[in-house]
Amino acid sequence: xxxxxxxxxxxxxxxxxxxxxxxDKRVVVLEADLGKSxxxxxxxxxxxxxxxxxxIAEQNMMLVAAGMxxxxxVPFASTFAIFTERAFEQIRNGIARPGLxxxxxxxxxxxxxxxxxxxxxxxxxxxxxRTIPNLTVMHPCDDLSAEELxxxxxxxxxxxxxxxARNKVPRIxxxxxxxxxxxxxxxxxxxxxxxxxxxxxxxxxxxxxxASNLAxxxxxxxxxxxxxxxxxxxxxxxxLSNNIGCFVTAEDHSVIGGLGGAxxxxxxxxxxxxxxxxxxxxRFGESGxxxxxxxxxxxxxxxxxxxxxxxxxxx
Amino acid sequence: MGVNIKxxxxxxxxxxxxxxxxxxxxxxxxxxxxxxxxxxxxxxYGTEFRFDVKNPNWPDRDRFIMSKGHASPAVYSxxxxxxxxxxxxxxxxxQLGSTCQGHVDMKWTDGVDFSAGSLGMGLSFGIGxxxxxxxxxxxxxxxxxxxDGETQEGQIWEAAMAADxxxxxxxxxxxxxxxxxxxxxxxxxxxxxxxxxxxxxxxxAVKEINGHDMNEVVSALSWASNNNTGPCAIIAxxxxxxxxxxxxxxxxxxxxxxxxxxxxxxxxxxx
Numbered sequence: 001x002x003x004x005x006x007x008x009x010x011x012x013x014x015x016x017x018x019x020x021x022x023x024d025k026r027v028v029v030l031e032a033d034l035g036k037s038x039x040x041x042x043x044x045x046x047x048x049x050x051x052x053x054x055x056i057a058e059q060n061m062m063l064v065a066a067g068m069x070x071x072x073x074v075p076f077a078s079t080f081a082i083f084t085e086r087a088f089e090q091i092r093n094g095i096a097r098p099g100l101x102x103x104x105x106x107x108x109x110x111x112x113x114x115x116x117x118x119x120x121x122x123x124x125x126x127x128x129x130r131t132i133p134n135l136t137v138m139h140p141c142d143d144l145s146a147e148e149l150x151x152x153x154x155x156x157x158x159x160x161x162x163x164x165a166r167n168k169v170p171r172i173x174x175x176x177x178x179x180x181x182x183x184x185x186x187x188x189x190x191x192x193x194x195x196x197x198x199x200x201x202x203x204x205x206x207x208x209x210x211a212s213n214l215a216x217x218x219x220x221x222x223x224x225x226x227x228x229x230x231x232x233x234x235x236x237x238x239x240l241s242n243n244i245g246c247f248v249t250a251e252d253h254s255v256i257g258g259l260g261g262a263x264x265x266x267x268x269x270x271x272x273x274x275x276x277x278x279x280x281x282x283r284f285g286e287s288g289x290x291x292x293x294x295x296x297x298x299x300x301x302x303x304x305x306x307x308x309x310x311x312x313x314x315x
Numbered sequence: 316m317g318v319n320i321k322x323x324x325x326x327x328x329x330x331x332x333x334x335x336x337x338x339x340x341x342x343x344x345x346x347x348x349x350x351x352x353x354x355x356x357x358x359x360y361g362t363e364f365r366f367d368v369k370n371p372n373w374p375d376r377d378r379f380i381m382s383k384g385h386a387s388p389a390v391y392s393x394x395x396x397x398x399x400x401x402x403x404x405x406x407x408x409x410q411l412g413s414t415c416q417g418h419v420d421m422k423w424t425d426g427v428d429f430s431a432g433s434l435g436m437g438l439s440f441g442i443g444x445x446x447x448x449x450x451x452x453x454x455x456x457x458x459x460x461x462x463d464g465e466t467q468e469g470q471i472w473e474a475a476m477a478a479d480x481x482x483x484x485x486x487x488x489x490x491x492x493x494x495x496x497x498x499x500x501x502x503x504x505x506x507x508x509x510x511x512x513x514x515x516x517x518x519x520a521v522k523e524i525n526g527h528d529m530n531e532v533v534s535a536l537s538w539a540s541n542n543n544t545g546p547c548a549i550i551a552x553x554x555x556x557x558x559x560x561x562x563x564x565x566x567x568x569x570x571x572x573x574x575x576x577x578x579x580x581x582x583x584x585x586x
Contacts, residue, residue, distance in 0.1 A: 028450070052446060055480070060439045060473035067443020070421070070428070072374065073450070075443075089433060090470075094440065098422050098430035 007168035008143025010201070011107045014164050015039025016143070017150030018076060022047055024154060028068055030054060030077035032061045038078035038107040038164070058083050062090035062102070069100040074154065081106030081122035081163050088128060095159050096132045102159045105150075109139070109163035110252030111285035111293050112202050121285040122163075126200075127257025129161040130230045136160040136183065137230040139251075139259075141204035142171045144178040145187075145227060152183050165252070167290055169205045172225060186233040192220030195308050195315075196240040199250040200226050200259050203278070203299065207250050210304035219308060232262050234270065241271035246315040248276045248307045252299055255279035274314035276307035318362055320529045327357040327529070330392035331558045332585050333405060337388050339578045341409040344417070347568045348462060349389035351493040351526070351553035356393050358532035359458060359489070363540040368397050371425040377455050378428040378444045382437020383462035383491065384418035385570070390427065391415050399426040435468025437461060438488060442478055445486040456540060460489045464496030466507045472517070475546075479518030484543035488514075491526065493555035495566045514548040526551030559584055 019042055021027045029051045035041040044051040052068075054061040058079055065075035084091070084106040095102045111121045129137045136158050140146035146164055153160055172189055173181070181187055189204065190211050199207040204225045211221040222244060226233065240247070247267065249260035260277035267273050280297055287293075294300040330353045338344035359379065360366075366376040381390050391408065394400045400414065407413035416423045418432030429440055441459035448455045465471060478486055490510055494501050501507065511521040520542055524531040532551070539547040555569070556562025559581045562573075573581055 028447075050450070052481070054473070054477050057470075057473035057477065059435075059470045060442075060477055063436045063439030063470070063474075064443040064446070064477070067380075067440040067445075068447045069443070070440070071378075071444050071447030071451075073447050090436060090439075093430070093433045094436050098420070 007170050009166060009168045010140050010143055010146035010164040011039045011166060013140065013143035013146030014078070014105050014107070014150050014162070015042040017147040018043040019046065020151050021154050024074065026072060026074045028052065028073045028075050030061050030065050030075055032056055032058050032079040032083065034079050037080065038105060040078050058087040059090050062087045063094045065102040066094045066100045069102050074101065076103045076105065078105035078107060080120060081109035081125045082120055084161070085122060085125060085128065092132050096135045099134060100159060101157065103153050104161045105164060106161065107164045108166040110165060110201065111280060111297055112252050112290055113166045114290045114293060115287050117287040118284040123254045123280045123285065124257065125163055126229050126253050126259065127261060130257065130262060134158050135230070136228065138183065138228050139163040139200040140227045141201055141225050142169060142173060144171060144173045144175065145181055145225070148178045148181050149183055149227060156183065163201065165202050169202045172204050172208065181227065184228045184231050184233060186236040187225040187227065188222060189225050190221065190223040192222050193244060194220045195246050195248060195312060196222045196224065196244045197248045197250060197304060197308065198224045198226050198259065198263050200229060201252050203250040203252055206301040207304055209301040210308065213301065213305055214308055219312070221308060226259060229259055229262055232266055234266055237263060237266050238271055241267065241273045246274040246311045248278060248304060248311055250278040250304050253279055255281055274311050276311040278303045278307050318533050320533065323357050323361045323529050326361065326396055327354050328585060330357060330389065330396060332582060333392040333395060334388040335559065335573060335578060335581045337391065337405045337408040338572045340406060342572050343409055344388055344572055345385040345570045346562055346573065347495060347555040347565070348383060348386040348491065348493065350557045350559065350562065351555045352383070352386050352460060352491045353389045353392065354527050354529060355460065355489050355491065355532055355551050356389055358529060359536055360393055360397065362533050363536045364458065365455065368399060371399055375453055375455050378441070378457045380429045380437045380441045380444070380457065380459040381419050381431055382429070382459055383434065383465055384431020387415065387417065387419045390419050394424070394426045434462070434465040435470040438471055438474035441486055442474055442483060445483045446481065448485055455485070457486045458489065459486070460491060463490055463492045463494060463507065463510060464501060466490070466510055467505050475514060475517040475519065478546040483546050486546045487539040487549065488546070489549045489551055491553055492550055493553045495555040495564070495569060497569050499566050511548065511550040519546045519548045521548045521550060523550045523552065526553035527557055
């Protein structure tokens with residue numbers, strides 16, 4: 001896969017995708033006073049008549065979106081990831097339970113969002129949404145993949161939750177490679193036979209950096225961008241288990257319930273293999289510059305490298 | 316306008332019988348709030364509500380959003396009168412696989428427009444339906460029913476604010492003001508006070524009625540239907556358990572089925 005030329009924040013990809021979807025008149029966009037942050041503002045600027053502001057009222061937003069979905073619209077509703085959680089039960093009972101196809105985007109996910117501190121750092125969203133039946137859960141790694149996967153939602157038959165990130169990271173994909181992505185299919189961004197690193201979001205870049213460093217020690221890692229956490233690509237994990245036999249998961253999320261949880265559940269039930277998890281280790285975040293915070297919390301490339309060395313001893 | 320009040324009252328009486336019978340048969344359910352709401356529901360379906368019994372999923376139908384979804388027997392009894400449900404359906408209320416789920420659910424029942432059960436959500440859902448109708452340039456109207464206890468949920472007021480901000484004229488709410496909630500009287504649990512005044516202060520047009528006087532019910536529904544400059548609220552003062560002496564104004568019949576003896580008395584009182 002070609003090296004990234006410039007970086008992009010996945011929230012920018014979401015905003016761009018809404019513009020690409022605008023020709024479909026069913027598409028409506030809902031905001032809860034964070035349109036400038038989630039990037040739904042791009043759609044509002046062009047299509048104000050199809051953009052609904054609900055103010056700072058996330059619970060109302062989720063059910064307004066559900067009502068619109070029941071009337072033939074395809075709503076995209078966004079706010080910060082952490083504030084979607086305020087409306088968890090609305091998403092569960094009002095959207096997913098009746099199967100109304102609302103696409104929720106939670107931006108500024110993870111501790112990566114930085115200096116705002118722990119109140120803004122959602123580290124449990126992937127975990128809680130993964131427990132809801134029929135809700136697709138995604139966390140793309142860069143702007144181009146967020147755009148591609150969001151565009152694909154227009155034909156998606158289930159409601160979804162997509163987490164995006166605030167800050168720019170180096171691109172994993174280019175305009176051509178991104179077209180190969182498919183909701184529900186993990187994307188192998190680097191191949192190696194010693195260890196499989198399953199990552200999502202901004203940690204795909206960290207995993208790629210770790211793999212490059214490990215290669216200098218003669219350790220060859222496969223790196224997977226598991227952009228869809230639910231439904232999880234079990235076939236890919238099976239294959240990796242058979243061919244490689246040990247795993248590291250890497251996510252900007254609690255180690256409880258998110259990508260690491262999903263992969264370990266799958267492995268335990270289908271093809272038990274050694275697994276180490278890199279993620280937020282059952283604690284809240286705090287204020288800090290992103291790089292400092294990732295080092296402090298232990299979710300950077302170095303953490304992944306250490307986890308790889310550890311899991312290889314268990315192989 | 317050619318509304319036969321007597322006919323509506325007869326229909327409501329039939330509904331009351333079925334409400335009590337289906338809850339008795341299920342051994343569970345919510346008679347109090349079903350009986351307080353039924354005159355309003357019958358009045359709505361009998362006059363202003365635009366729908367097609369032969370095509371319950373007609374996209375341009377009005378929507379009835381029953382937010383106080385525990386009063387599902389009231390809705391089912393109405394759909395039974397309309398022929399959308401049959402005896403087998405209402406007899407299986409709350410049983411495994413039944414069309415008549417414990418709380419109204421759009422996935423299970425034709426003629427049900429909302430999956431309720433968690434209070435406070437229906438008004439927001441109604442706003443979504445109303446905005447979609449406006450975008451589609453459709454004249455369909457959205458009718459939401461909530462309980463008065465339900466106004467304790469903050470989301471109701473998020474929605475009340477949004478309905479005025481967006482000047483949603485095709486949205487009407489009916490508040491079943493029976494003054495009793497699950498555990499006890501609202502005056503004990505959490506009194507909301509003057510609900511009409513509160514909706515009014517949020518920018519809604521408000522009308523207060525006796526929710527068991529079919530003339531007043533029909534008149535208020537007509538008022539709301541024809542007032543399309545902004546959202547309308549009908550505050551319907553009702554009696555929980557209305558029509559059955561020992562259930563009336565009795566908090567213990569919020570969510571309790573009548574036993575065999577109580578059923579016999581109830582059916583006699585309703586005959």
